[in-house]
Amino acid sequence: MNIALGNDHRGNLLKKSIAEFLASRGYTTFDFGYNGDGKVDYPDYATRVAEAVLGKKADYGILICGSGIGMSITANKYAGIRAALCCNVEMARRARMHNDANILCLGADILDIPSALEITYTFINTYFEGGRHQNRLDKISKIEARLLDNK
Numbered sequence: 001m002n003i004a005l006g007n008d009h010r011g012n013l014l015k016k017s018i019a020e021f022l023a024s025r026g027y028t029t030f031d032f033g034y035n036g037d038g039k040v041d042y043p044d045y046a047t048r049v050a051e052a053v054l055g056k057k058a059d060y061g062i063l064i065c066g067s068g069i070g071m072s073i074t075a076n077k078y079a080g081i082r083a084a085l086c087c088n089v090e091m092a093r094r095a096r097m098h099n100d101a102n103i104l105c106l107g108a109d110i111l112d113i114p115s116a117l118e119i120t121y122t123f124i125n126t127y128f129e130g131g132r133h134q135n136r137l138d139k140i141s142k143i144e145a146r147l148l149d150n151k
Contacts, residue, residue: 004058006049007033008042011064046074061103068107079144096126
């Protein structure tokens with residue numbers, strides 16, 4: 001499984017911890033994040049990960065900023081991206097089971113590293129249930145298509 005990682009300056013440490021965690025379990029990661037010391041803008045990194053997921057270079061994406069909110073807002077601008085900001089394991093489980101989320105957003109200022117790793121593991125190892133949930137995703141896709149037609 002391939003996972004695209006992206007972060008702004010607030011998410012450096014957490015991204016490195018997640019990358020090591022995933023590598024130790026045999027996952028391939030692509031680092032689209034920031035690795036420097038200065039301040040940067042999260043939309044630049046959310047865009048890279050969203051495009052990697054849409055382009056099928058990665059099965060899932062993980063985006064990290066201070067709160068996870070900015071990354072989530074930006075990634076969800078892309079039709080076909082379902083980015084979920086998850087603060088606990090149950091949110092991660094439901095994001096995958098019910099919403100078929102393809103990008104996990106995390107807040108580096110909100111979560112400790114062990115919690116973030118547990119959320120990450122749950123997210124990438126939970127499968128979409130389909131069924132009644134697929135009908136809801138189909139409705140979201142129709143909304144996206146309608147909005148794209150209006151541009």
